Amino acid sequence: MSCSTAIRAVILLTAFGCIVPAFAQDTAEVVTDAPIVVSEAPIGQAVPEPAPALARSIEHIDITVEDQSLSVRLQRTDPDGVLIEASPIFAHLRGEASIEGTVLSYRRYQDGALIKLDFSDGKVRANDLVLGALPDFDAREEASTWLSLNAISVLTGTVVQENGSGGWSFKLDDRLRPKFDLNLFVNGKQVDASLVEPRSVGPVLLVPLEPIIDELDHTLERLDGNVISVTRVQDGATFTLDLGTGLVTVRGIPRGVTPNIAYADPDTLLLPFTAVETLTGTHITLEPGSNRIDVELDGRLAGSALPGIRVADEVASTGFTPEALEFQVSDRGPAFAQLNSRIRGLNTQLQYESAGGVTSPEELVPSRITLDVQSVDGWVGSLGDANTRFRELGGVDQSRIRGVTFRRRNSENGRVLALAAGALANGAEQVSERAARPTFGGYAVGARVLSEDETWEAGVSAAGGNIPNTDRIVAGGQYQRSWPQREKGLTGLFASGDFGVFDGADGVKVDGRARASARYDINRQVGAQLNISYDGGQFGATNEMRDDDDTDVPDFEGVLSDPSASRFVGSLSTDWRSVRNWGPLSSIGAGAQVNYTRTGGAQDSELVTVSGVASTQVTRLGLDLSVDVSHGIANTAGETTSSTTANVRAFKRFDWGVARLNYANTKQDDGDQQRLVGTLQVDPIRKRFQKDAIVSAGPTATAIWTPDRSFARLGATVSGNSGQLLGPKLNLQGQFSALQSVDPEDSQTGFLASLVADYRITDSLGITASYFDNLDGQRDFAVALRGRVQFNAPRKHKRPLEGRGILRGKVFFDRNRDGIRQEDEPGVPGVRVNVTSTRLALNVDRDGNFTIQNMLPGLYGLAVDRRTLPLGLLVPEDSAARATIGDGRITELDIPIIASGQIRGTVFIDDNANGEVDPGEHRLEGNFLTLSRSGDEDDADAEDDIVTLSASFGQYSFENLSPGTYELSMNHGGIIFSRTIELTDENLFVVQPLALPSGDGASDGAAPGAIDYGGEVIGEA
Secondary structure (H helix, E strand, O other): OOHHHHHHHOOOOOOOOOOOOOOOOOOOOOOOOOOOOOOOOOOOOOOOOOOOOOOOOEEEEEEEEOOEEEEEEEEEOOOOOEEEEOHHHHHHOOOEEEEEOOEEEEEOOOOOOEEEEEOOOOEEEEOOEEEEEOOOOOOOOOOOOEEOHHHHHHHHOEEEEEOOOOOEEEEEOOOOOOEOOOEEEEOOEEOOOOOOOOEEEOOEEEEEHHHHHHHHOOEEEEOOOOEEEEEOOOOOOEEEEEOOOOEEEEOOEEEEEOOOHHHOEOOOOEEEHHHHHHHHOEEEEEOOOOOEEEEEEOOOOOOOEOEEEEHHHHHHHOOOEEEEEEEEEEOOOOOEEEEEEEEOOEEEEEEEEEOOOOOOHHHHOEEEEEEEEEEOOOOEEEEEEEEOOOOOOHHHOOOEEEEEEEEEEOOOOOOEEEEEEEEEEEEEEEOOOOOEEEEEEEEEEEEEEEOOOOOEEEEEEEEEOOOOOOEEEEEEEEEEEEOOOOOOEEEEEEEEEEEEEEEEOOEEEEEEEEEEEEEEEOOOOEEEEEEEEEEOHHHHHHOOOOOOOOOOOOOOOOOOOOOOOOEEEEEEEEEEEOOOOEOOEEEEEEEEEEEEEEEOOOOOEEEEEEEEEEEEEEOOOOEEEEEEEEEEEEEEOOEEEEEEEEEEEEEEEOOOEEEEEEEEEEEEOOEEEEEEEEEEEEOOEEEEOHHHOEEEEEEEEEEEEOOOOEEEEEEEEEEEEOOOOOOOOEEEEEEEEEEEEEOOOOOEEEEEEEEEEEEEEEOOEEEEEEEEEOOOOOEEEEEEEEEEEEOOOOOOOOOOOOOOEEEEEEEEEOOOOOOOOOOOOOEOOOOEEEEOOOOOEEEOOOOOEEEEEEEOOEEEEEEEOHHHOOOOEEOOOOOOEEEEEOOOEEEEEEEEEEEOEEEEEEEEEEOOOOOOOOOOOOEOOOOEEEEEEOOOOOOOOOOOOEEEEOOHHHEEEEEEEOOEEEEEEEEEOOEEEEEEEEEOOOOOEEEOOEEEEOOHHHHHOOOOOOOEEOOEEOEEO
């Protein structure tokens, strides 16, 4: 076979998917060796080469390339030979040519094949594989782009034909021609790709990136140079692709080079499908003979809940949205109402509480009304009646105000700034015979800063006007630490101090106060604690209101007789506990304490107290014993008094109840006092009835002895709870008590009866009625209405930190098991949700809602802790809750929970025909039972039959059943025994014994025939 014949036989080269067309059969002569001057730059950038020196004159002719006319230069070398300057042809076909020595290289755009022609021997290589040599080729010393028709055909993969007008036409081989008219589908949905059409070029499928990015909600960004970046919404991963080199990086780490990048169009982002798969996390397929391109998300990314609205956009678009209203009204107690709502970036809670009931307008006067505000930016405030939470007014010893408060935590260091200002609570005024409301006067203002872990805090506060001549400003702070993990050494430390300036009746004064305590454990058995405190007289004086007839300030008890008196208190205590038992004694412990108190001023006084305590348990007797003794000496204005007190306590639990005994003995300068008290309390005797109804009764007895008098008190209490005996909506709770005083001097009998009725009108509305009677003319009846109206789910998130997102959702009861939450499908409370592969976990609220703040972007799996599910509910087996977190966005995810119906029971021979399993009746083990869903057999949704075996003692069980009607059947001795069973949302657990009739036929396997058993035919031949 000749070399020319071998070359013509070469049809196709498959290397990196390239196609090499057959060499043209009619060859052209080549020019003789001659010096050629060429540019070694790619043809797309080089100037046309000059004609070979020995060639004839240059002609300009028109040719057609892919049906488009081109003007090229031509030289005729022989009467039948021509050379064409091929640069315009290469450029029109989008190929790239370069020259290096004697080799002309041409990379075809259509299939990426690199074709080389060596001018030294005429050999042709495709992707470095030698195909053969051009026929009748005259070797040359340098390569050139002046080529014969056959050489152009071989390099470009075209078929050359004369066009009848003295020129030629070049058409690509059909296997290299791009295929258009392809439809693009993303996750089953057709997308518009008309601007940049997908196409198939040889074995390479080119797909437009941007329509896929838009449909998948990914983020596309063009970076510097020829680099693009794609951030996938499903897992937050960021991929970059260099369109020049094909280098792919993930989060800045190089991961490889995508093939066929030479086919990419950087301007339109028409990319090889492999590059698109990598960037978008998809699988792309084009079935042979089809014009449908399917783009499907990888299974690890598909099915996750995607990020939704940005937090900033949601906040800006939120109008006034009521969330929930809770209320309670009564003819006796205070009326109460609370409205939760949100508007823009504020979550609000408006609270109202009346002074009394609803029987008179005066009692509806607010005793407390407050508007609490929480911003999604993190700050919290209130307007109205408030109790300070962070000791904003601690320096002036106030907490209740009517005014404003503000708190904010610094996101960088975690410190809390708390502010408060308003009028101080200074008393109360009567609004009716039964109701009073607080009054306010004067002023107070304060600010405090607390560390993130609240180990230290500092602040300043001022108050005045409430008490005449008591304006003051105080600055101070405190520090506290504990080390509970230490077994010895310093385990606790606290220190605080305040410094104040006081403007009183006697002029401006400066004073201070300080407190400190420390706990030191010598070892596991012995520890000691030291406490000291000092209060300047000005602090003591301003803590009490003074009696002044010229003011409206009410008189409070405990007014200091000397406002300038200072006070110092110190105590040192130690405790010991045994780590082992001492014979019959266990849990042995003892302690001692010394206290010293000194009060200055006109009535200078000192008090020293020494006390000790010991306790143990007598193991064999089950008896707890404790003894404490204290002795104090007081010296006031030179007069000394003393007092000694001893207490002995005993406690013992019996099978029937508990017994307590307490003896106290106090010796003072003016006499002694003794008291012995014994108590017996019998455990209530309980009787349970159907539907959780219960009645209990328990007596008590107390005996008291003193040197002057002895007496006893006897009592008994009977209480009851109706449970659901009166229905699921009505519950009654009653109590009757009888008390008898056994005293020779004053014997009395008393009774006390009460009845409370709760009626649940709806799940969120109920009424309570209560009646009280002492059977001696004193009685009372009260009615209260309470309820809760849910308008919208609460907003529980704040604005996330930069680079974080929010996940919120609901665990709901999926009644129809379609995995989609309907309006009538409620939330499931008390469930714990875990974020897999993290430490994040939380419990849902009473409506099944949950929110996780400040999550890093990415793909997360969520799992319900099955141990926290209410009885009868379970997670669907095919449930795979996944969520993608986006930067600054909210991801919504609903997790379905389905009903887990159960049918169980026992298969047995019912000898006495009572339908119940009695002792001695034979239970059938190893028998097949079939459970079928009742309904149309042609129903496509009908469940398959479930078959199980009766286990030991004839027990059987069918789990995970949805509500519906079922047929339970068993073939025994050739007879089909069956029962119809219905599961409902209210009754998902059914215990159904399968009773078989007794008799020789039933017991030995013979068929007894169809019988009427228990009013229902359960056997058929």
